[in-house]
Amino acid sequence: MSSPFSPWNPWHGCAKISPGCRHCYVYRQDEMYGSEIGSEVARKTQAFDMPVKRGRDKKYKIPSGSLVYTCFTSDFLLEDADEWRPDCWAMIRERSDCMFFFFTKRIQRFMECVPDDWGDGYDNVMVGCTAENQAMADQRLPIFLDVPIKHKSIIVAPMLGRMDISAYLGDAIDEVSCGGESGRGARPLDYEWVLNLREQCVAARVSFNFHQTGAKLIKDGRQYYIRRCFQHSQAKKAGIDYRVGKNGRPLKGEVEIPFEG
Numbered sequence: 036m037s038s039p040f041s042p043w044n045p046w047h048g049c050a051k052i053s054p055g056c057r058h059c060y061v062y063r064q065d066e067m068y069g070s071e072i073g074s075e076v077a078r079k080t081q082a083f084d085m086p087v088k089r090g091r092d093k094k095y096k097i098p099s100g101s102l103v104y105t106c107f108t109s110d111f112l113l114e115d116a117d118e119w120r121p122d123c124w125a126m127i128r129e130r131s132d133c134m135f136f137f138f139t140k141r142i143q144r145f146m147e148c149v150p151d152d153w154g155d156g157y158d159n160v161m162v163g164c165t166a167e168n169q170a171m172a173d174q175r176l177p178i179f180l181d182v183p184i185k186h187k188s189i190i191v192a193p194m195l196g197r198m199d200i201s202a203y204l205g206d207a208i209d210e211v212s213c214g215g216e217s218g219r220g221a222r223p224l225d226y227e228w229v230l231n232l233r234e235q236c237v238a239a240r241v242s243f244n245f246h247q248t249g250a251k252l253i254k255d256g257r258q259y260y261i262r263r264c265f266q267h268s269q270a271k272k273a274g275i276d277y278r279v280g281k282n283g284r285p286l287k288g289e290v291e292i293p294f295e296g
């Protein structure tokens with residue numbers, strides 16, 4: 036049975052730093068809701084201490100065993116959040132009964148952002164390193180492989196071109212998750228790139244997840260427009276996810292991750 040999941044966005048807003056940021060969904064959402072503060076300005080949210088908040092019954096509001104999607108409206112390793120992050124680590128430590136998952140385009144900052152007792156990594160922290168094209172993969176993934184993290188995923192989203200990441204795949208990587216771009220002006224995703232990436236994962240026996248198609252999917256040379264509400268389900272319908280269990284045998288469909296592109 037899969038774990039319950041909870042979002043936790045301790046801060047909101049982020050500075051764009053790479054090609055994958057061009058149509059960042061944080062900016063798109065802020066524009067849609069007419070936010071008066073610029074999306075590039077990070078600010079603490081009211082949910083900052085959500086993991087340790089308790090209800091009237093004195094129980095934590097986030098149930099034990101949850102998968103906590105952390106900082107999905109920013110980047111957990113953002114420079115502007117350096118002052119706030121130590122409190123987040125303390126909450127993550129306190130909630131060792133939950134698994135926290137964040138992804139980042141700033142993996143080069145990882146070692147300066149971890150707490151003193153990080154050691155080989157906390158058991159309850161999963162980190163996804165985003166690599167949206169070959170250049171970003173070659174820049175970030177060697178660093179990602181080097182840093183001490185117990186659970187590592189590679190996030191290829193929004194996938195912007197054909198990529199070869201086979202040199203970075205191996206036992207250290209739990210999963211590769213791939214998806215296209217959503218929103219106005221979305222750049223197209225060629226299904227052939229996705230299948231090729233999947234082949235690299237199968238060859239390396241690393242789990243692969245096609246989490247969403249994006250708004251424009253090219254298949255057999257033809258471009259299809261896919262409405263936002265179907266982008267996740269259409270990717271799942273493709274039936275190309277590949278799961279490798281702890282005993283090395285492929286499993287089918289486990290955790291589904293609500294990524295945006």
Ligand code: SF4
Pocket residue numbers: 049050051052053055056059060061108109110140
């Ligand atoms: S939240 Fe992610 S995609 Fe958006 S600007 Fe920050 S790093 Fe880029």
